[in-house]
Amino acid sequence: MFRSAPLVPRTVRFAPGIALCLAIGGVSLAVGSIAPVVGSALPAIAIGVAAAAIRRPGTPTRPGIAFSAKWLLQAAVVLLGAQLSLHDVVAVGAESLPVMLSTLTVCLLAAWGLGRAMRIDGRLRALIGVGTGICGASAIAAVAPVIAATSGEIAYAVSTIFVFNIAAAVAFPLLGHALGLDAHTFGLLAGTAINDTSSVVAAATTFGAGALGFAVVVKLVRTLMIVPISVRLALRQPRDSASSLLRQPWRILTLVPWFIVGFIVMVLANSAGLISAGVHTALAMCSGLLIAAALAGIGLSTDLAAIRRAGWRPLALGAVLSLLVTATAVGALALTGRLG
Template identity: 90%
Template sequence: MFRSAPLAPRSAQLVPGIALCLAIGAVSLALGTIAPVVGSALPAIAIGVAVAAIRRPGARTLPGIAFSAKWLLQAAVVLLGAQLSLQDVITVGAESLPVMLSTLTVCLLAAWGLGRAMRIDGRLRTLIGVGTGICGASAIAAVAPVIAATSGEIAYAVSTIFVFNIAAAVAFPLLGHALGLDAHTFGLLAGTAINDTSSVVAAATTFGAGALGFAVVVKLVRTLMIVPISVGLALRQPQGGASSLLRQPWRILTLVPWFIVGFVVMVLAHSAGLISAGAHLVMASAGGLLIAAALAGIGLSTDLGAIRQAGWRPLALGAALSLLVTATALGVLALTGRLG
């Protein structure tokens, strides 16, 4: 009883920022209803970026904004599981493996080779490589302690990845429509070629109905690659290095994000018929608002100064890797008969 008391002040600190994100999210949903072609995802990000550019969020709203950008999006992903069957997840996940493994291999090899050629520090190019190849900031956060990355390297990598998150959310729906992709194929492309879950959700939502479920399933399968990559990097560290994965193998389980487990639980509940039609509607509406609020939080978190500080080399490496991953995904989709 006494230990839980401090939770109240901490929770109260989150309210202003969450309220701001929810307000922007609600406005974005309204704009998406008025102009369905635009959708709600891009307005949420754009409004957030504009507000942050005019006036950086202060200490009063920052905790809630950070909470919204991470936890509200993950909660929305969990709710999305209630709209998919186990058969859908297995089929789409298996179908994505050739594209996903190809893009990841190309990305990691290019990060090593191009990064060395551009004289980028080994840890920084590793962070940018896994961030681009797997799942953005989540992969960077998981791998950073394994390779003993510094806080500065982490900040540079996250800032670099953030630039291409925003670019992908805008460019990929345009690319998908230009290529005449259907919702399923666009989901495969977005889930394998866009680095962060938030941008996958934004791009798929903007593209149109039906793409979001496919894209998120593919993205979650890709996110699980954090585990073998982190273990592989740990094995490369010198004995007595910073990584504790070898000394405490049970920590491997902590690399699996909680929202993937929650997503699977919701898929199983839906497949077993445990979720009523009314609950489906409520979850779909709540998920839409949470996505918009989370993307608003990501927009509000934009730090143009940090992006400038990262310098041109990390940004150039991030751009090259993003283009290579996209080209590889399109190439594999073409070879498997998905394009054209």
């Protein structure tokens, strides 16, 4: 009973920012219903970025905005599991592995080689490499303590990745339509080539119906690569480093994001027939609103000053890596006969 008491002030603290994100999300859904070709994802991000550029969110709304950008998106991903069967997840996950492993290998090798040539610090280029190759800020947060990255390096890497998250959300639907991709193939492309889950969701939602489920499954499989990459980096650290991953192997389990577990639970529940058609519809609508609100929160979190402080070298490395990952994914799809 005593532990629940802090929930009230915490809810009050988060409420203004969550309400703002939900309001922008609602407007974005309305825009998407009026102009389906535009969708709801891009308006949510655009409104958030524009509002942040005009005036940075104040102290009353910041906690709720940060909560929305992270937790509402992850909750939406969990709810998306109710729309898929276990067969779908296994089939799409297995199909994506060759493309995913190709893009990850190219990205990490290029981050190491190009980063050294550009005289970027080893820890910073590692953060940008895993952020681009795996899953954006989540991978950066997971790997940072393993390699003892400083707060400044983390901020630089996150700021760099954020730029290309926004660019991918806009550019990939256009690329998909230009290549004449169907929803399934676009889901493979987006899930293997876009670095952050939020941008994968935004791009797939904008592309059209049917792409979102495939893209999310591919992205979640890719996110699990945090585990082997973190272990590999830990093995390269000096034994007296700050990393505790090798001294406490059980911490490897904490690298698996909770929303992947929740997503799998929902998939299993749907596969077992525990979710009725009416609940399916309600969960889909709820997921759509949460996605729009989360993307609004991401837009409102834009820190243009931090991006400018990152300097041109990390941004240039992030740009090259993003282009290489995209080119590798398109090439892999072409080699496997998925492009028309």
